[in-house]
Amino acid sequence: RAKSAGGDAVSFFESDMDRRAREAIVLAADLRAGLAREQFVLHYQPQVSLRTGQVVGAEALLRWQRPGWGLLRPGEFLPLAEENGLIVPINQWVLREACAQAKRWADAGLPPVRMAVNLSPIQFRRQDVRQVVTEALEETGFDPNMLDLELTEGILMEDAEAAASVLRDLKDLGVRLSIDDFGTGYSSLSYVKNFPVDRLKIDQSFVRNLRTDPSDTAIVRAIITLGHSLNVDVLAEGVETVEQLAQLMAEGCDEIQGYYFSQPLEPDVFAGLVRRRKSLPRLG
Ligand code: C2E
Ligand code: MG
Ligand code: MG
Ligand code: MG
Numbered sequence: 316r317a318k319s320a321g322g323d324a325v326s327f328f329e330s331d332m333d334r335r336a337r338e339a340i341v342l343a344a345d346l347r348a349g350l351a352r353e354q355f356v357l358h359y360q361p362q363v364s365l366r367t368g369q370v371v372g373a374e375a376l377l378r379w380q381r382p383g384w385g386l387l388r389p390g391e392f393l394p395l396a397e398e399n400g401l402i403v404p405i406n407q408w409v410l411r412e413a414c415a416q417a418k419r420w421a422d423a424g425l426p427p428v429r430m431a432v433n434l435s436p437i438q439f440r441r442q443d444v445r446q447v448v449t450e451a452l453e454e455t456g457f458d459p460n461m462l463d464l465e466l467t468e469g470i471l472m473e474d475a476e477a478a479a480s481v482l483r484d485l486k487d488l489g490v491r492l493s494i495d496d497f498g499t500g501y502s503s504l505s506y507v508k509n510f511p512v513d514r515l516k517i518d519q520s521f522v523r524n525l526r527t528d529p530s531d532t533a534i535v536r537a538i539i540t541l542g543h544s545l546n547v548d549v550l551a552e553g554v555e556t557v558e559q560l561a562q563l564m565a566e567g568c569d570e571i572q573g574y575y576f577s578q579p580l581e582p583d584v585f586a587g588l589v590r591r592r593k594s595l596p597r598l599g
Contacts, residue, residue: 338416339395346392346401347380350408351424354380357412357442357500358579361588362431362550362572365564370592374464374572376579377405393435402435407447409433416582421458425589431463431493439470445484452488459489463514466492468500471510478577486511498538507545519553519573526558539566557559561598571595 349355355377362372379387396402410432419429427522438444452459464485471478471494482492493514494507498521517538524531536549542549551563554573563571576595577588 343399343401344390346379346396346405348399349379349381350405354382355405355408355412356380356386356581357409357416358581359416359585360572360579361577361585362429362570363576363595364570365568365595368597369426369491369592370428370589370594371570372431373585374431374462374579375409375416375433377409377433386398397435397437400437400441403442406433406435406438407442407451410447410451412455414455415452417461418455418457418486420586420589421461423517423586425586426592427461427493428589429461429463430457431465433465433495434470436467436470436473439478439481441475444481445488448488448490449479449531460491463491464494465495465516467495468497468506471506472500475506482510482512496552498534504541507541507547510570512547514548514550516572517551517568522553522559522563522573523555524549525562526556532562535563535568536566539568542569543567556599557569557596560595564598 340475343508357375358378359373359375361370362374363369364371377389377393379392381387381392393402396405413430413432417428421427434444438447439549448462448464451457452462466482471482485492491513492511493516494512495516496518497515497582499518506512515538517535521531521534525535526532541547548569550570550572551559551568552572554563554571554575556575560571560574560575577593580588
């Protein structure tokens with residue numbers, strides 16, 4: 316084929332496509348094996364209250380110890396797992412492992428922290444999410460009131476009525492619901508009112524330029540006002556600098572998460588930080 320089309324450029328292009336297709340197949344097989352061989356791990360990023368300065372939660376973030384590749388972040392493998400459906404068993408593992416870890420911490424006498432777990436849109440659509448969450452809670456004995464499920468706006472957008480009924484089912488279990496990456500999707504205003512959510516997580520893209528971009532400042536302020544007028548907590552993601560922190564405090568934001576306080580941590584490091592009661596500095 317490449318020959319009849321003539322020229323090296325064409326055959327190079329085709330072999331490049333072949334190579335990428337081959338890599339995707341290898342990646343899918345490795346992902347499947349990775350799940351069976353327990354190569355996935357969770358790192359935990361602190362969520363900190365701006366009222367007390369203390370760690371009040373952990374977000375479980377998935378990592379893959381892929382042999383020969385080091386520790387991969389979700390951006391490098393989740394898109395494919397979403398495409399081929401492997402996200403469903405992977406995320407089921409995440410939910411269970413995060414609940415089990417949080418329960419171990421509680422049993423060990425660690426100051427209480429809520430555990431936040433990201434749910435995938437695919438999982439939400441294909442699976443009986445309520446059943447999966449119920450099983451994770453029952454098998455681990457973790458307190459449902461301390462579990463926080465993070466959903467993106469996409470989940471809520473697709474079929475609003477179906478989504479609302481799933482969310483009500485989840486709320487019946489006693490868990491908390493957060494909307495992740497808030498402000499990056501559509502029709503944010505109406506669903507905050509219509510869905511039983513407990514928290515908005517302001518997307519890090521708005522936090523990044525908080526001090527320099529007046530429209531980002533206005534958006535952050537509007538989200539905080541919206542949340543509070545509807546009795547919903549607001550957390551700012553991706554806080555990296557003391558200036559961003561100061562501004563978010565001034566705006567009345569409830570919680571923050573970001574490299575300024577801590578990166579996502581291995582479980583023992585996270586536990587150590589909570590045990591030492593590492594806290595935010597008092598500003599001003
Ligand atoms: P997310 O849920 O919005 O998580 C926040 C992401 O921002 C994480 O990236 C975190 O490491 C990163 N981050 C935290 N603080 C900062 C900061 O100060 N600056 C910057 N630049 N980044 C910060 P990560 O761990 O690579 O995860 C990326 C995304 O992958 C997550 O975004 C989430 O959507 C998804 N994800 C992670 N774990 C899971 C999982 O178990 N299941 C599912 N379905 N999705 C997951
Ligand atoms: Mg999240
Ligand atoms: Mg987010
Ligand atoms: Mg994000």
